[in-house]
Amino acid sequence: MHIAEGFLPAGHAVGWTVAAAPFVVHGARAVVREVRENPESTLLLGAAGAFTFVLSAIKLPSVTGSSSHPTGTGPGAILFRPPVMALLGTVVLLFQALLLAHGGLTTLGANAVAFAVVGPWAGYGAYRLSRAAGGGLLPGVFAGVAVADLATYVTTSLQLALAFPDATGGLAGALVKFLGVFALTQVPLAIGEGLLGVLLFRVLTVNARPELERLGLLRPAATEQPTEEAR
Numbered sequence: 001m002h003i004a005e006g007f008l009p010a011g012h013a014v015g016w017t018v019a020a021a022p023f024v025v026h027g028a029r030a031v032v033r034e035v036r037e038n039p040e041s042t043l044l045l046g047a048a049g050a051f052t053f054v055l056s057a058i059k060l061p062s063v064t065g066s067s068s069h070p071t072g073t074g075p076g077a078i079l080f081r082p083p084v085m086a087l088l089g090t091v092v093l094l095f096q097a098l099l100l101a102h103g104g105l106t107t108l109g110a111n112a113v114a115f116a117v118v119g120p121w122a123g124y125g126a127y128r129l130s131r132a133a134g135g136g137l138l139p140g141v142f143a144g145v146a147v148a149d150l151a152t153y154v155t156t157s158l159q160l161a162l163a164f165p166d167a168t169g170g171l172a173g174a175l176v177k178f179l180g181v182f183a184l185t186q187v188p189l190a191i192g193e194g195l196l197g198v199l200l201f202r203v204l205t206v207n208a209r210p211e212l213e214r215l216g217l218l219r220p221a222a223t224e225q226p227t228e229e230a231r
Helices: 010-037 039-057 074-080 082-099 108-132 137-163 170-207 209-214
Strands: none
Touching: 010 039, 010 082, 010 108, 010 137, 039 074, 039 082, 039 170, 039 209, 074 082, 074 108, 074 137, 074 170, 082 108, 108 137, 137 170, 170 209
């Protein structure tokens, strides 16, 4: 997820930056529109960004001396749709590169595509498919959050494979190798992140139900009809 500073060839770094830019610009417009039309969403938007920053800053050792991270982008994508996370995720990556030395500025575009674009869209798609299949909110959240995590790392592996194809196996061989670096830790990590997302939304259904209803995640609670007083 966090490709290190200077790790990608210059052409790849520029190409991924160009690819990420339209999504980030569109995300900025989506955030402005959301805040302007629904000012009450500001607090929840900030919470989604903070959740992503804190969770994705956790660094866990992986095989071959690498490391894995949760992503934290799934909940925000489910709450506010993926375009919003294109901006929030990129801002998170920028601060992590500057403050925590996670990732870098030259690789910001590549990391943004994996972390802030592909991951949220894949997670949101999994959430919608789960709901369309008859699943409730929490099963949908689990699927969406877990898939957002895995899709991010699959995309990062593809980016690295494109930049460093295997001498004998080419792109496919390199992709298998890079996926293998993360698989042992990332699959259980994605499951754990999915469970954490379920816990988060259980809290939100209690403490922020009107907001979830406004966002279309829950149906409005049935209101009791007033009973006529005995005369």
